[in-house]
Amino acid sequence: MNKQHIINRFVKYVTIDTESDPNNPKFPSTEKQWDLARVLEKELNDIGMEDVELDDNCYLMATLPSNIDYEVPTVGFVAHIDTSPDFTGANVKPQVHENYNGEDIVLNKEQNIVLSPSYFEDLLQYKGQTIITTDGTTLLGADDKAGVTEIVSAMEYLIQHPEIKHGKIRICFTPDEEVGKGAHKFDVEKFGAQWAYTMDGSQIGELEYENFNAAGAVVTINGKIVHPGYAKGKMVNSMTIASKFINALPANEVPEKTSGYEGFFHLHTMEGKVEQTVLKYIIRDHDMTLFNKRKELMLETAEKINKQLGKDAISVEIKDQYFNMKEKVEPVMYIVDIAEEVMKDMGITPLIKPIRGGTDGSQLSYMGLPCPNIFAGGHNFHGRYEYVPVESIIKATEVIVGIAQKVTEKFK
Known part of the structure; x- marks a missing residue:
């Protein structure tokens, strides 16, 4: 995986304002979500995805065709393009901190806004890594533009490396997840996957199939x-x-x-x-x-x-x-097992725990698309202290590729 290429992609996405609006019944709730959706539509076509379709409700779906000569289940990957209305997502100014030294990160000197491991101790897990933050005046948007970055990057990698065998893969980027409507107009039948994963978790290793x-x-x-x-x-x-x-x-x-x-x-x-x-x-x-x-x-x-x-x-x-997806995922627990195996194969310790919130996956699971949640890498969502380690984005991208491969082995 090309680290700088992934950084550039993520920065491009987060600098497009896609904040959703809980008080607007329209779909999507803000016109600006179309801005990123159209950028992604073009990008998916450019990297060689097929069946790229942006519908009237701002759902963007696409297909990576199978490159094997036998049938395996079609697997999906889902992320949302909107950012939370809890904190402004306008004029995001990402800051890239190479080789994080474990000390305070000054986000904004003028306003004395500091991201400190003395308060956010999870930062110390990423000493020596590349951390992306804001300038302290906006949220970052790693929730869930890190997930979007990972899905696009994984599809691009699989297209560029046809020697990696995979079945048919479907992807979808949804609007309005942050205001609870992300799955409301999701066409599960058209999506056509047997199951999917939302790339919408937090720290590296998270794997979740229970939610509030x-x-x-x-x-x-x-x-x-x-x-x-x-x-x-x-x-x-x-x-x-x-x-x-x-x-x-x-x-x-x-x-x-x-x-x-x-x-x-x-x-x-x-x-x-x-x-x-x-x-x-x-x-x-x-x-x-x-x-x-x-x-x-x-x-x-x-x-x-x-x-x-x-x-x-x-x-x-x-x-x-929404309701706890556990009821719908437990009968098909092998879909969680596959993701867990891939993480272990990569040396990632799976953190299987309940989501203290919800994802599109919780609603999709009740709509007939079982959909556990995988880490996207970000921390401190919905506020000025949000950050994401680039290495976590890369690992999540590799997990997607690994799942695509693992399915061809499990169902041969």
């Missing part, structure tokens, strides 16, 4: 505004009621106090005035029974406070978002 069950909740609290000088017995302050609701939920079951299989309630948006306050939560749990209990607790909490107040001040609307 997920729901979103909107809690609306209605109050009554009265002149504060004459408010006794009349004013109903929705923000005060909102604080009761917030404090009634388990204080330790929040993202900053949980890990592993532990679920949480996450209050991510709060807008309020006396007359009305709106709280927006995400609810997460790997276990379906516990997940349903979390939803029930939110409804019960609202009901309890309403009874205390003697009025229906609080209403809660809960919508399921």
Whole structure:
């Protein structure tokens, strides 16, 4: 793999702003996602991919035909082109740090923004490697443009090395994954793969086939505004009621106090005035029974406070978002085993653990395309401290090539 070629490709992708918008029902949610999609469409044609198709919903699919004379399952690889709206992805200025020395990386001297291993200790795993960061004013976009880079680079490598045997491979780049819609208009039948892998994990070695069950909740609290000088017995302050609701939920079951299989309630948006306050939560749990209990607790909490107040001040609307892919992957666990074997063959220690989030793969698995998740290499997603080691991008690219080869051996 040509290291500089991969760096150049990744830098090209991340400097194209593709931030998605959770408040826009259009598909894709932002027009600028088309900018990268069209760049990729041309690039896939240029490297020699076949059946390159960018559809009306900004899904880009392509085929690498089989170069063997017997039938093996068609395998897919998927990544998303959008970046998170949690932090700006406009005017990304990547910084390439060769031979990382294990010390603080100054991202922005003027604003005193520092990426430090004393806080982000995972950095020390990559001492001596090439680290790509931002200038501290944007996110990087390794989530998931590292995955896009890896898939394109792997396809290019296989085309340039026909001596490497592989079956038919399908790839797809999706929009709007970061706002939960990445699989909503994915045409599984047209894709035509028996299974796929999302290249959307974090540190090197990650291999995941379990993810959160997920729901979103909107809690609306209605109050009554009265002149504060004459408010006794009349004013109903929705923000005060909102604080009761917030404090009634388990204080330790929040993202900053949980890990592993532990679920949480996450209050991510709060807008309020006396007359009305709106709280927006995400609810997460790997276990379906516990997940349903979390939803029930939110409804019960609202009901309890309403009874205390003697009025229906609080209403809660809960919508399921996606479910744990484990149920759909376990019956075909050999697809995880193949990826695990490839990593071990390469000297990579597989880190098989639950995803504390979701990927396109979780929804695709329920749509008939079992889809575990493989590391893409980045760290500290969705913020100014995001970084990716170039060596991890290269290793992920090699894992894709290895899976293509392994399938021809397993199904001969």
